[in-house]
Amino acid sequence: MTIGKEHHMRSAVSAADIAPTAYAWEIRATGLKVRVGRKRMAVDGLDLSLGTGVHGLLGPNGAGKTTLIRALATVLRPAEGSLELLGESVGGMGELRALRRQIGYLPQEFGYYKRFTVREFVEYMAWLKEVPKADIPAAVQRAVERVGLADRADDKMKVLSGGMVRRVGIAQAIVNDPTILLLDEPTAGLDPAQRLRFRELLQELGTDTCVVVSTHLVEDVAAACTDVVLFAEGRLVFQGPPDELASVGGPEHVGDSPLERGYSALLQGPKQGKGTW
Amino acid sequence: MSVEHASMRIIDGYARGDTDLAADEVWALEAHLEACRVCRDRLSTAVTAQAPAVAALVGTVWADLEPQLAGTAPMPRRRHWSARLSRWLTPTMVPWLAMVVGVTLLALLLDLADTGSGEVSLVLLLAPVLPVLGVAASWSRGLDPAYELTASAPRAGLYLVLRRTASVLGVVVPALLVGGWVTGVMVAQWLLPCLAFTATTLALGGVVGVTRAAAWLAAVWAAVVVAPTLATSRTTFALQTGGLPAWGLILALGIGVVIARRGAYSVLGAHR
Structure with a gap:
């Protein structure tokens, strides 16, 4: 055999790729409480286990969706209870660098630098996410192509439309090939055709990634999610496949689709009647 | 350090799609090809010489791809300061x-x-x-x-x-x-x-x-x-x-x- 020496060879499959996982769930929360401000518990005693797949996080405004996503992104620390991401406990004040390298995050308010080109911005994010230097150009190109912005990659961010900026946000979230992908309202500002394409991308990502998508658009969930997490007032109301949520609703409930009727059936308490916000 | 390359026997066999190459040889060769330009060049010559059918197929695929590639802007080499x-x-x-x-x-x-x-x-x-x-x-x-x-x-x-x-x-x-x-x-x-x-x-x-x-x-x-x-x-x-x-x-x-x-x-x- 005269194939290269071992130290020169770069194997096509790395040891990390074939290592067995040491956790049962990518995301596992037990009795999780997250405080917002001084007093309010926006997430109040949440038990949740999420594995690979696309999980739609549904709930009314103010239900604590953004706070939960921020806690999952490790920028807010739990006040009580435990949160385990990829088998690693998140709590205390550690820096969690190794864990964060495997997380992709699109915040609800996606801020960016207007003077940067799309490529420069995604490259900057890849650098912040500690993608190895040699892999950055290829990773950036791949991420930009996946969101369909390859032809606009060298345009400045300030000339892009709202939907395109949102897609840059998705590109920066997936540039490090995350194992946990957190998207807070990713479809806001996308037109219907872009939304369809985005759902395809979600399904594609969901085959090997734990994707958590927060949204208040029920139809997004129906089309792209393998699992619905219904969340209200900081607590879990329902978790299961979309069909199951649809089956809860009856004709007496408010909504235009079975899923919407299921949603209102679970969220409408006996006190709340039609016509109230 | 002198780098060892794949032998012509393996490369020719790989180009022809021989079944007598052991799986581990194929795997090692592919891993090497990813990193070695010299051996990729040798493989490309071997394919042209040994397997005209493969060469023709590659030619067809390339012809289909070329118009699409022409439409994509190449990545700029220089980084903005x-x-x-x-x-x-x-x-x-x-x-x-x-x-x-x-x-x-x-x-x-x-x-x-x-x-x-x-x-x-x-x-x-x-x-x-x-x-x-x-x-x-x-x-x-x-x-x-x-x-x-x-x-x-x-x-x-x-x-x-x-x-x-x-x-x-x-x-x-x-x-x-x-x-x-x-x-x-x-x-x-x-x-x-x-x-x-x-x-x-x-x-x-x-x-x-x-x-x-x-x-x-x-x-x-x-x-x-x-x-x-x-x-x-x-x-x-x-x-x-x-x-x-x-x-x-x-x-x-x-x-x-x-x-x-x-x-x-x-x-x-x-x-x-």
Whole structure:
């Protein structure tokens, strides 16, 4: 055999790729409480286990969706209870660098630098996410192509439309090939055709990634999610496949689709009647 | 180091698609090909010579791909300098730093013109708080649109805070050095308070947010030192050589707190 020496060879499959996982769930929360401000518990005693797949996080405004996503992104620390991401406990004040390298995050308010080109911005994010230097150009190109912005990659961010900026946000979230992908309202500002394409991308990502998508658009969930997490007032109301949520609703409930009727059936308490916000 | 390459037997066999190549040989060859240009060239010659059917197939695929590739812009080779700079400074910090340098120059001009403030050096009076403004701009929610993304990144935390602080000091300190040298103020007399203020901003910032800490400290400085000094036209004790040990102590305390609470810079709180 005269194939290269071992130290020169770069194997096509790395040891990390074939290592067995040491956790049962990518995301596992037990009795999780997250405080917002001084007093309010926006997430109040949440038990949740999420594995690979696309999980739609549904709930009314103010239900604590953004706070939960921020806690999952490790920028807010739990006040009580435990949160385990990829088998690693998140709590205390550690820096969690190794864990964060495997997380992709699109915040609800996606801020960016207007003077940067799309490529420069995604490259900057890849650098912040500690993608190895040699892999950055290829990773950036791949991420930009996946969101369909390859032809606009060298345009400045300030000339892009709202939907395109949102897609840059998705590109920066997936540039490090995350194992946990957190998207807070990713479809806001996308037109219907872009939304369809985005759902395809979600399904594609969901085959090997734990994707958590927060949204208040029920139809997004129906089309792209393998699992619905219904969340209200900081607590879990329902978790299961979309069909199951649809089956809860009856004709007496408010909504235009079975899923919407299921949603209102679970969220409408006996006190709340039609016509109230 | 001489690199060993794949033998012609394996490459020819691979090109023909021979079944007598062992699976581990195929695997090792493919891994090698990924990294070795020489062997890729040899494989391409082997395919043309040994397997015309494969060569024809590749030709067809290439012909189909070419129009699509022509439509895609090639990746620019050169990086814009601003992209490199962003690893040290966020773009939003640049105007702040320009302002800080401008204020230094203004103080220097006033010192040289020697108007109003008597024996007090304005450069000395402003030196401690100038970098604080830059540090605030480097880690603030209001001034950095990408603050939440930055805070969630693996590189966030003490490392990035220090990197940005270092770049602020890298701009401010030379400007102050020039100012101090022209006005004849001893370096330690302003450098120590300047570093002490920067460290205290970061230390307090871990608790209440860097921007808020910077605003408080600048206000305290203005009330306790700048106002009385300008009123009495005499350099206060805090800035005389006798005050240096106290500044050294504050600096050490600030650094200690920053190191002890380094985890605080990777959550949203420090961005307030």
